[in-house]
Amino acid sequence: MSTPLETAPHGGQETVLSSGTPPDLPPRPTKTELRAMGKTEAREISDALFERLSGLARESAAYSYVRGTIIELNMPLVRFIAARFRHRAEDMDDILQVGTIGLIKAVDGYDPQRGVEFVTYAIPTIAGEMKRFFRDTSWPVRVPRSMQELYLTVARGSDRLEQQLGRLPQPEEIAQDLHLSVEQATEGLVAGRVYRPSSLDALRDQDTDESGSAMLDRLGGCDPGIELADFRTAVRPLLAELPEREQTVLKLRFWEGRTQSEIAARIGVSQMHVSRLLSATLTRLREQLEDRDAPGWADQTAEEE
DSSP: OOOTTTEEEETTEEEEOOOOSSTTSOOOOOHHHHHHOOHHHHHHHHHHHHHHHTTSOTTSHHHHHHHHHHHHHTHHHHHHHHGGGTTSSSOHHHHHHHHHHHHHHHHHHOOGGGOOOHHHHHHHHHHHHHHHHHHHHOOSSOOOHHHHHHHHHHHHHHHHHHHHHSSOOOHHHHHHHHTOOHHHHHHHHHHHHHHSOOOTTOBTTTTSSSOOOBHHHHOOOOOHHHHTHHHHHHHHHHHHTSOHHHHHHHIIIIISOOOHHHHHHHHTSOHHHHHHHHHHHHHHHHHHHHOTTSHHHHHHHHHHO
8 A cells, every 4th residue: 555655646647656765755856856746746756755744753763854855845936936036136145045045944933734835835935034144244335333233133033023022023022122221122123224225116006996196207307507506606707807808709609609719700810719718718717716715706695795
């Protein structure tokens, strides 16, 4: 008579699994067999293995063998969950390694007697391990090490209290549990906003049926006129002090958009002379603008006072 581990459905037929080591246990599936195995088949074999695992001593070789086989059967689950985070900057091999740790914890903590499917139990355990990895190692904005450690302490304490209370804990409750001040607990929670910054492409009211505009679409732009306001205020008295010919050259060049050749014909000099006039005038204006004691800046300061 075959045991649940010695027979497993495969393609609508029963396939007898040969004896492995330790005795009375099937051999672990090869990589080729794992790739060809469907989700339903892998789940049924895992359920049978969990039944066998519950009757084995933890220190026995058979327990380690069955446990390792369950882990290998469910590695596709780790890769499936890791694919959700493929956009992250972290290396995928590191994410898979952390997810494998989560899978091992799920296998060790799973109790088939509770009537919950292993996949239902394992998915949040594996995803939680990956999220803790991102939380503990990834900071998009540089913050002091002390603040990082405070955030991690507060976040872990908050997670533990949330499980105990069945709701999000208040800063006062976190502070009391961790023997911190309320200000420190609040700072730790605020640091979490740096760890998880809002995307500029995120839509408003994402949790409702109504779609809102992205934050990027609601940001204002810089007004070029404002950027030039100080410059125009400061340069106006400097322009008034220039000789008439230099004022004419600047007006023709920058207000009317004339070329140097057209300016030269207009004032009766060579194009080279116009070029020298422009260069010398602009250099002198630039030096005066950089001098905070120049008339333009002084007049502006007096008006502000």
